[in-house]
Amino acid sequence: MNKRHLASLGAALALVFSTGTVLADTTLDTVKKRGVLQCGVNTGLPGFSHADKKGDWSGLDVDVCRAVAAAVLGDAEKVRFTPLTAKERFTALQSGEIDILSRNTTWTLTRDSSLGIHFAGVSYYDGQGFMVTKGLGVKSARELDGAAVCILSGTTTELNLADYFRTHKMQYQPVVFDTGDQTVKGFEAGRCDVLTSDQSQLYGLRIKLAKPESAIVLPEVISKEPLGPVVRQGDDQWFNIVKWSLYAMLNAEELGVSSADVEALKKSSGNPAVRRLLGLEGIKGKGLNLGDDWAYNIVKQVGNYAEVFERNVGQGSSLKIQRGLNALWKDGGIHYAPPIR
Numbered sequence: 041m042n043k044r045h046l047a048s049l050g051a052a053l054a055l056v057f058s059t060g061t062v063l064a065d066t067t068l069d070t071v072k073k074r075g076v077l078q079c080g081v082n083t084g085l086p087g088f089s090h091a092d093k094k095g096d097w098s099g100l101d102v103d104v105c106r107a108v109a110a111a112v113l114g115d116a117e118k119v120r121f122t123p124l125t126a127k128e129r130f131t132a133l134q135s136g137e138i139d140i141l142s143r144n145t146t147w148t149l150t151r152d153s154s155l156g157i158h159f160a161g162v163s164y165y166d167g168q169g170f171m172v173t174k175g176l177g178v179k180s181a182r183e184l185d186g187a188a189v190c191i192l193s194g195t196t197t198e199l200n201l202a203d204y205f206r207t208h209k210m211q212y213q214p215v216v217f218d219t220g221d222q223t224v225k226g227f228e229a230g231r232c233d234v235l236t237s238d239q240s241q242l243y244g245l246r247i248k249l250a251k252p253e254s255a256i257v258l259p260e261v262i263s264k265e266p267l268g269p270v271v272r273q274g275d276d277q278w279f280n281i282v283k284w285s286l287y288a289m290l291n292a293e294e295l296g297v298s299s300a301d302v303e304a305l306k307k308s309s310g311n312p313a314v315r316r317l318l319g320l321e322g323i324k325g326k327g328l329n330l331g332d333d334w335a336y337n338i339v340k341q342v343g344n345y346a347e348v349f350e351r352n353v354g355q356g357s358s359l360k361i362q363r364g365l366n367a368l369w370k371d372g373g374i375h376y377a378p379p380i381r
């Protein structure tokens with residue numbers, strides 16, 4: 041083949057590739073065309089994702105999806121929720137069945153690097169703990185040698201449990217279930233001495249017990265469980281949209297902008313950081329391919345991070361979880377969002 045042939049072959053290939061790129065819809069295009077965001081959530085976890093009798097979903101993980109819908113579609117209600125078990129969750133994302141996975145999912149190296157997925161940030165800093173029946177008379181996890189432990193399969197919980205017992209040279213007998221409900225029922229039925237899961241969920245699962253006061257949560261937190269929304273690899277634009285939707289809620293809290301005053305602040309605020317958040321100056325929606333009011337819509341319709349936290353898992357909820365690690369960096373926690381500028 042001579043040089044000219046090579047050049048035209050190259051041009052043809054370039055055309056094929058560029059046409060391919062042009063034709064392939066981005067996740068943003070798909071969501072806009074569909075008019076609805078497909079969001080994968082837990083099958084039912086108090087505070088994080090829960091459907092009431094009418095089928096209306098609420099929770100912190102649910103609100104992360106609502107925030108993305110507000111940013112992309114201008115309407116936080118335009119979300120279709122798919123309840124997923126721990127085992128099903130990554131396949132649902134990989135296959136394109138959902139646009140975002142927001143299901144109390146821990147960010148780990150293995151998941152981030154071998155499943156074709158990207159964690160877009162941390163919506164809740166969690167850690168693994170243990171719940172035991174009061175009758176067992178145990179005050180610390182170090183006293184659990186020989187215990188039968190109820191656990192959910194396909195989770196980081198399973199792996200951390202093995203590490204913890206190995207490190208402390210203790211034995212245990214795993215009693216494995218597929219859903220949180222089954223795990224709680226197994227615990228209640230006395231199939232195990234201990235139930236282990238993320239701490240936030242222990243409080244949620246405890247209030248699902250027929251007699252919540254019969255169980256206690258042990259003080260040890262044995263792992264880091266940074267939970268956050270997940271997207272498919274290969275769509276940087278979508279990755280950015282999900283990442284910044286979360287950061288918009290955190291920045292809004294930091295700037296003192298809430299759903300109650302965002303409208304007034306849009307009219308009157310002279311604070312340049314607030315004005316950038318609300319799309320009045322700066323890059324606005326351009327870099328994300330969204331409307332300029334993307335973050336305004338999030339705060340107006342879903343709220344800032346503090347509102348979302350308190351309503352779902354904090355003082356406004358039955359869980360009454362303290363902000364702790366989940367406070368902003370300036371209030372003693374570790375949530376730190378890059379600036380909108």
Ligand SMILES: N[C@@H](CCC(=O)N[C@@H](CS)C(=O)NCC(=O)O)C(=O)O
Nearest residue numbers: 126144145146195196219220221237
């Ligand atoms: N954060 C951990 C655990 C996630 C998890 O699925 N936890 C259980 C705790 S029991 C749960 O959410 N169960 C509810 C259910 O599957 O119905 C992970 O990403 O693997």
